[in-house]
Amino acid sequence: MNRKTIIKKVWRYLKRYRVYLVLSMIFAVINVIMQLSIPIFTGDAIDEIVAAGEVNFPALFEIFKKMAVAIGIAALSMWLMNVCNNKLTYSTVRDVREQAFLRLSKMPLKTIDKTGSGDIVSRIIADVDQFADGLLMGFSQFFTGVVTILATLVFMLKVNVVIALVVVVITPLSLFVAAFIARHTYDMFKAQSEARAEQTVLIDEMIGNQKVVQAFAEEDEALEKFDEINERLRDYSLKAVFYSSITNPGTRFVNNVVYAAVGLVGAIYAVYGGISVGNLTCFLSYANQYTKPFNEISSVITELQNALACADRIFELIEKDIEEQDEDAIALTNANGRVSLKNVDFSYVPEKPLITDFNLEVKPGERVAIVGPTGCGKTTLINLLMRFYDVNDGAIKVGEDLTDIRHLTRKSLRLNYGMVLQETWLKEGTIAENIAMGHPDATRDEIVEAAKKTHAHSFIRRLPNGYDTVIGEDGGSLSQGQKQLLCITRVMLKLPPMLILDEATSSIDTRTELRIQRAFAKMMAGRTSFIVAHRLSTIKEADVILVMRDGNIIEQGSHDELVNAGGFYKELYESQFAG
């Protein structure tokens, strides 16, 4: 993305707050004019103090009064300008973050799976923050700078056109220097940003899985890897920080040249009597006033470079393709548990077909069990049923009138499913909040009722604060089985017409599992369920068992039928009791 398009995109967010932008500019103008008037008043005041006995006190007090007003207005406008800039920056940044998060929730899982969570976190947190810093600095110094330049320019032109022109011609040199450095530092800032992201990914991984790292006493190796990136980041950062910090001395040097040139031309003028010494002194001080903002602007430009590099990465995230939206889709209202898969083809990568020509008819209330060796496509099938991924070919249809799920809103489709995955996920919050997820209006009684059914109640009761115990990110110190019980309770409370259990009870002991199954059986009467499991005891009672291998159904039937058929299922079943 080139810089112009990035700026255009930033503007799209900024323009919502253009009122503050305009106000900020107005206050900047007022502030500069008042600030520039102070030296004039000071000069006037000094002119009233000529010598002993020649001090005009009444006139002096008159000037003091005007000065006090100017000081007051200058200070007030300065503060208001800062407040506006604050509002402008932080509101814009809030919107950018909001938008990024919003897009995140609409992004296809494929994109998120591919990008990785560490990278996305780094963009939404670190990059947006850097962007805010740059933006704030830009606004707070840019306008005052520009206005100061214009105001002093007018003043200088009034005093002496030729010397003013000398200033005007040389000064842009500092902008040229600044732009030159900025162009070269942009790449370094980008390299810095990328190294930072890479490091965040590693931190995310290593700190997030710190327990495993420690279990393998791999701390040193992890540190080594970290250090490798850390050293690279040091190099990039040093370059980015150092080269960008050259800008300021560089432009200050140009100012020095301007100062010398004004002195030279002015003094020679003065020798021929073209300008008074007093005017020259004044000119020199204004030349200084005029060039100072150029310094600031140039340092702002560096900061903006960094901000733009970060903005680029944020927009890259925001602009990732989102899922096809559900505009023309209708809500699923007549889900009765009927599901039909017709000639479904699917693969994660085009070169490796995974599911080919998959057909299945499920009647309302049927219990469908899916078995097969690890990696045969069971989980993929669930991804398709829930529409986490779309089929490449063929169609999945649900409901009384068999509507293609691509014509349904994702929300209504998913609301009709209850899903428990092997990989449990709990959020930070109380046990009760986690159970009531997806059903926030549930009363405490309903929650306890559901927990009793899943036999989670007994362990919850023993926690320090019972249902109000706060569990940390990803369940904190709960055991895997306890987490699974909570996830099952969550679904138990929701009571959807269709249920997906993907190895949902793999970490729960078989005794408890049997009891849960009884509860499920009651709850699922008349509801359709898809059960992926390894424990054949879990699936024996299913109406239909699908035996999958390499993305295809190789056997299909009830338990007894399959055992009698003597195929792959029988082999699997018998292995359970062997050894």
Add this chain to the structure above:
Amino acid sequence: MRKLLRFLTDYKRECVLAPLFKMLEASFELLVPLVMAAIIDTGIKNGDKPYIIKMSLIVIALGVIGLVCSITAQYFSAKAAVGFATKVRHALFKHIESLDYSTLDKLGTSTLITRMTSDINQAQSGVNMVLRLFLRSPFIVLGAMIMAFTVDAGAAVTFVVTIPLLSVVVFGVMGVSIPLYKKVQTALDAVLKRTRENLTGIRVIRAFTLEEQEIESFNRENKDYTDLSMHVGRISALTNPVTYVIINLATVYLIYVGALKVNTGTLTQGEVVALVNYMSQILVELIKFANFIVTVNKALASGNRIQAVFEIQPAFARGDIGGNATLDGNRILDANASDYAIEFSSVGLSYQEGGDEALSNIDFKVKKGETLGIIGGTGSGKTSVVNLIPRFYDATTGKVTVFGENVTDYKLESLREAIGVVPQKSVLFSGSIAENLRWGNKGASEAELNEALSKAQAKEFVDEKEGGLSYMVEQGGRNLSGGQRQRLCIARALVKKPKILILDDSSSALDFATDLKLRTALKELDQDMTTIIVSQRTSSIKHSDKIIVMDDGEISAIGTHEELLKISDIYKEIHESQFKGA
């Protein structure tokens, strides 16, 4: 923050040179007006054009020297600041790695990540700014005051009053805003946490169609963060206008005092101008200083947050058995020191201080080379028992002994190197399969890796992957299925050739046929290796030398499969629930 300065000790030279060169630059800057005065007083007065040209060139020469000094200063300060941040990051990462499981449970990952990233970046900018400006600004402010005294001591008293007043404002705002910046960072933690949760739990959130609710929560947290930032911003924004008012009012007062003195003939007009100039020099410097204060405030708040992590000490002491005996004179971990590999004597454990015991009165012994099975209901404490062996947690009461020594007497890394753990949650890291397998055993040959893969029943699918052992695993192993991940985790533990192998319900994602093959392969392993198998399936543990049945944090029964079928109702029930109708 002050304690963090220890990370600057390697950059002492830079820390001295950067401000020094900055000061040199400032001195040259102060000389320029003197040269200009010479041009006016001598050059113009005498109409001496060569002199004017010479002096103008001197101004430029001063500029060149200033430029060189300044760039040098910038380089040193950048080097020190970046070096500082690099060292802090390294040390913090190392420190987090030394924290125990309970502390990690309590802190949570998100806040550690913000501290490792955003906080350290803020601290880096702070150090950079301080090195550039902390000498320069006071130098100019005090310099101006001293110059004022040389002009007129009486009038200079104004400076003596003004400067402390300015300090009060600057440091007052700082005092108010630093705690607020800390709150801002905490609010950012919440935003980060929400983002992470939404990425790790994306399937569940979508399945429950919680997107809108999550967006709402995110927007609320984001708004809190924004509001807090704005609030602090408004307070920080006071510094500039307030100092501006103070200085300009001081100037007015200075002119008034000057006017009185001029009127009585004790001061000249020119001297008043000089005094006013010195005051405005302070103003210019203070504006720079105010921006600098904002950065420093943020850096201080972040620095304190970083330091807070450093101050969390690992909850338990480390012993000194292990490592290289000849080198450090310590005893080494000796697997032959005792007949028993593991002994638990009246062990109790509670995860939270004062909380209910997760384990109580655990007593058992395992001989070297034996296989121990642990079975029991969900939440009965199976994992808690095995977590005590590699000291993931420490027993609250009682004693855990490995090879005859209390686990707390070992060096943590020596203890853990001797133990191979396959955790419940199959975690893999980005990198090739070979790299993942070599965790815990750097020097393993390719043949050893393949052997471990075969035993873990993973060889077949690894060979099918493009590149085999060099197939790249993505973050969290998301390009592998659950069962594949689990088998790689088992292989990873086997590559380590541990003296004690702990399988914590590690075959739950495997189908029975694979599980059976795995168990058969494990049986053929090293005879000296002690194995602990935690499982839900009686079939997985029925051949163990000893089986512990856990119930509600206590041992309900110990025995062999056959014995337990007779004496333990729970065991019988579990067994039958799996084999009913077989």
